Amino acid sequence: MRLREKLSMIRPVILSGGSGTRLWPMSRSERPKQLLSLTDSETMLQLTARRTMTRPGYASPIVVANAAHAGEIERQLGQIGIIDAEIVLEPAARNTAPAIALAALAADPADMLLVMPSDHVIENVDAFMAAVAAAIPLCAQGWFATFGITPDAPETGYGYIRRGEELAPGVNRVERFVEKPDVETARSYLASGDYSWNGGIFLFTAGSYLGALGRLEPAMLAAATEGMGKARREGGLIYPDALAFGASPSESVDYAVMEKVDRVAVVPVNMGWSDLGSWDALHAIAPRDAANNARHGEVIAIDTSGCLLRTDGPLMAAVGIKDLIVIATGDAVLILPRGSSQDVKRAIEALKREGHITLDRFTAVKAALEG
Amino acid sequence: MRLREKLSMIRPVILSGGSGTRLWPMSRSERPKQLLSLTDSETMLQLTARRTMTRPGYASPIVVANAAHAGEIERQLGQIGIIDAEIVLEPAARNTAPAIALAALAADPADMLLVMPSDHVIENVDAFMAAVAAAIPLCAQGWFATFGITPDAPETGYGYIRRGEELAPGVNRVERFVEKPDVETARSYLASGDYSWNGGIFLFTAGSYLGALGRLEPAMLAAATEGMGKARREGGLIYPDALAFGASPSESVDYAVMEKVDRVAVVPVNMGWSDLGSWDALHAIAPRDAANNARHGEVIAIDTSGCLLRTDGPLMAAVGIKDLIVIATGDAVLILPRGSSQDVKRAIEALKREGHITLDRFTAVKAALEG
Numbered sequence: 001m002r003l004r005e006k007l008s009m010i011r012p013v014i015l016s017g018g019s020g021t022r023l024w025p026m027s028r029s030e031r032p033k034q035l036l037s038l039t040d041s042e043t044m045l046q047l048t049a050r051r052t053m054t055r056p057g058y059a060s061p062i063v064v065a066n067a068a069h070a071g072e073i074e075r076q077l078g079q080i081g082i083i084d085a086e087i088v089l090e091p092a093a094r095n096t097a098p099a100i101a102l103a104a105l106a107a108d109p110a111d112m113l114l115v116m117p118s119d120h121v122i123e124n125v126d127a128f129m130a131a132v133a134a135a136i137p138l139c140a141q142g143w144f145a146t147f148g149i150t151p152d153a154p155e156t157g158y159g160y161i162r163r164g165e166e167l168a169p170g171v172n173r174v175e176r177f178v179e180k181p182d183v184e185t186a187r188s189y190l191a192s193g194d195y196s197w198n199g200g201i202f203l204f205t206a207g208s209y210l211g212a213l214g215r216l217e218p219a220m221l222a223a224a225t226e227g228m229g230k231a232r233r234e235g236g237l238i239y240p241d242a243l244a245f246g247a248s249p250s251e252s253v254d255y256a257v258m259e260k261v262d263r264v265a266v267v268p269v270n271m272g273w274s275d276l277g278s279w280d281a282l283h284a285i286a287p288r289d290a291a292n293n294a295r296h297g298e299v300i301a302i303d304t305s306g307c308l309l310r311t312d313g314p315l316m317a318a319v320g321i322k323d324l325i326v327i328a329t330g331d332a333v334l335i336l337p338r339g340s341s342q343d344v345k346r347a348i349e350a351l352k353r354e355g356h357i358t359l360d361r362f363t364a365v366k367a368a369l370e371g
Numbered sequence: 372m373r374l375r376e377k378l379s380m381i382r383p384v385i386l387s388g389g390s391g392t393r394l395w396p397m398s399r400s401e402r403p404k405q406l407l408s409l410t411d412s413e414t415m416l417q418l419t420a421r422r423t424m425t426r427p428g429y430a431s432p433i434v435v436a437n438a439a440h441a442g443e444i445e446r447q448l449g450q451i452g453i454i455d456a457e458i459v460l461e462p463a464a465r466n467t468a469p470a471i472a473l474a475a476l477a478a479d480p481a482d483m484l485l486v487m488p489s490d491h492v493i494e495n496v497d498a499f500m501a502a503v504a505a506a507i508p509l510c511a512q513g514w515f516a517t518f519g520i521t522p523d524a525p526e527t528g529y530g531y532i533r534r535g536e537e538l539a540p541g542v543n544r545v546e547r548f549v550e551k552p553d554v555e556t557a558r559s560y561l562a563s564g565d566y567s568w569n570g571g572i573f574l575f576t577a578g579s580y581l582g583a584l585g586r587l588e589p590a591m592l593a594a595a596t597e598g599m600g601k602a603r604r605e606g607g608l609i610y611p612d613a614l615a616f617g618a619s620p621s622e623s624v625d626y627a628v629m630e631k632v633d634r635v636a637v638v639p640v641n642m643g644w645s646d647l648g649s650w651d652a653l654h655a656i657a658p659r660d661a662a663n664n665a666r667h668g669e670v671i672a673i674d675t676s677g678c679l680l681r682t683d684g685p686l687m688a689a690v691g692i693k694d695l696i697v698i699a700t701g702d703a704v705l706i707l708p709r710g711s712s713q714d715v716k717r718a719i720e721a722l723k724r725e726g727h728i729t730l731d732r733f734t735a736v737k738a739a740l741e742g
Contacts, residue, residue, distance in 0.1 A: 300718055300725065302717050311704065313702075314700070314702050314703050315702060315703040316703070316706075317705045318705075318707070319714045319717055319718050320708050320711050321706055321707060321708060324695075326704070326706055328699070329685070331685050332686040332687070333686070333688070333697070334688045334690075335692055335695070336689070336690040337691050337692060343674075343690045343691060344690070346673050347688035347690050350671045350673055350688070351671055354671065
């Protein structure tokens with residue numbers, strides 16, 4: 001393969017390590033958010049892999065995941081016709097920076113890595129692809145790019161990026177990353193028009209990333225390198241050495257790399273993005289009936305409006321209710337008002353406190369809590 | 372046994388034929404309301420049988436039930452130490468008048484029958500027993516007695532009884548039975564103080580009942596008599612002949628007998644009665660926490676008030692909800708506002724209409740609907 005071709009090849013890196021307890025009781029550690037069908041008949045992982053699979057210039061993906069999900073991931077990718085993915089199975093969770101290091105080591109140093117969480121919604125894939133295309137020339141020169149989501153509300157749950165000078169059409173230098181703000185600060189960011197949300201999607205070459213790690217996080221690079229050097233391979237499955245990789249510091253790519261390197265660009269993009277971080281977020285993007293109900297599964301709704309009604313098994317019958325979230329699985333039911341779905345964590349804390357997780361039949365909850 | 376002793380013996384007749392779809396999804400035809408633990412760790416049937424089991428002058432009960440429940444009824448009675456009940460298993464449901472005929476034929480004609488639904492709550496059993504005692508002298512002379520529940524609201528779901536002259540201390544002649552009234556009429560009944568609810572609890576001798584049937588419903592008496600004559604017995608279980616009993620007209624004891632005989636007395640009684648005809652009724656009588664929640668099963672309630680939260684299996688987590696009824700079983704979840712639990716029937720109608728009952732996994736619902 002000639003150098004020019006190699007430079008133009010983009011390898012999607014799909015990070016599938018999350019456990020997603022915010023969507024309890026659907027999401028559990030043995031079946032986290034990315035492996036669920038939430039917005040579509042296809043799972044979040046399948047939708048993520050589909051975004052690039054038929055695009056010219058894109059190679060097969062590298063998926064970094066928990067070893068417990070290997071079979072399910074292979075199955076889900078196979079279902080949509082992806083049989084040449086490399087699936088790197090983390091022997092332990094060490095956050096995103098080491099996970100991306102494993103992917104970078106599985107790729108060619110010249111490969112451009114498009115790093116994507118496996119559980120985000122992107123409604124306008126063309127806008128996303130155009131944003132990636134805009135960043136490629138800079139990244140080929142060693143820049144690190146992040147994709148800045150156009151905010152539409154003063155969210156306090158995301159990091160923000162202040163955009164600086166324009167480096168190329170539609171691409172700005174990152175002036176600074178800012179931590180999750182309070183609501184007043186978030187409002188001022190929104191009003192200024194100078195900020196984007198940090199959506200956790202990145203573009204850089206494998207070589208740039210590994211080079212930066214060598215300078216900034218040498219122990220992390222050493223652990224990932226030794227882990228991959230001693231990895232066991234089974235077809236597309238790659239099992240890094242547990243002892244070696246386990247020695248890696250645990251850190252996010254934002255903190256370990258993006259906030260520390262010099263040449264960081266942001267590509268602002270309005271692409272119908274959602275991280276589906278709560279049941280409310282799912283209601284907001286789900287297809288809804290004339291009464292503003294989003295329904296999934298065997299649901300009967302009578303005189304019911306503004307509700308998210310989801311079941312993955314039990315028959316659900318709602319009569320005369322309004323603006324509620326009701327989620328049912330075979331072994332758990334969650335009920336809370338719309339607009340308060342961040343309170344799921346309070347339910348999980350109470351379950352933990354009241355000892356339900358010690359009961360055998362709640363092993364799934366236990367797993368979710370510990371996942 | 373001497374005649375005097377026989378005259379003073381009361382045989383409880385417990386009618387257990389109901390299917391209780393108003394408490395769907397807990398109640399199903401294979402496990403109707405009377406076989407559930409709703410107000411206590413004991414089931415409604417057990418609580419009903421317990422009312423008379425240690426009282427002097429009361430013999431062992433006769434239970435009239437659906438043959439499908441024979442084993443469960445024997446098991447539940449055995450659990451509370453009743454091993455000498457006679458259990459008459461109806462080969463087909465023909466409403467209460469034929470069911471009581473079977474019981475009357477299983478008893479001695481001189482026995483006094485205390486007919487009780489198997490699924491009502493009576494909180495003050497002493498008051499109930501005192502009311503029964505007040506009616507015994509008249510019933511020994513051939514009167515039919517009904518127990519009139521003191522109304523505390525203008526209920527439109529019950530029949531009413533207008534009380535006439537006093538026949539004995541605390542016992543009145545029935546001036547007339549009136550059908551379920553509209554709410555205006557119910558209010559006027561409540562205001563007048565002359566009306567009681569017809570709670571479906573009766574006292575008369577077996578002989579009086581069979582005699583009345585012979586005059587008023589000869590075909591019914593013939594069917595019951597032939598059914599019992601050809602009955603198969605297995606220990607305490609009595610299986611009337613299906614062909615013979617199946618020929619019986621189907622009618623309620625109120626319509627067939629009580630509203631037509633001359634000598635009918637009502638004993639007004641205030642005994643903490645409820646027919647548990649809805650989830651709201653259960654909330655009203657259930658023990659409640661400081662936030663007015665009635666909880667049953669593995670339930671976590673956070674910032675939640677005024678709710679009925681019941682599960683017989685799945686873990687239930689409620690956060691920030693108010694005045695709702697949430698009922699979960701392993702295969703169904705019902706959610707509706709408190710105060711509207713009569714709307715359960717609308718959910719069941721919708722299930723039927725939308726064809727859920729044809730699916731295998733909803734056979735239990737199907738059974739409930741057809742029960």
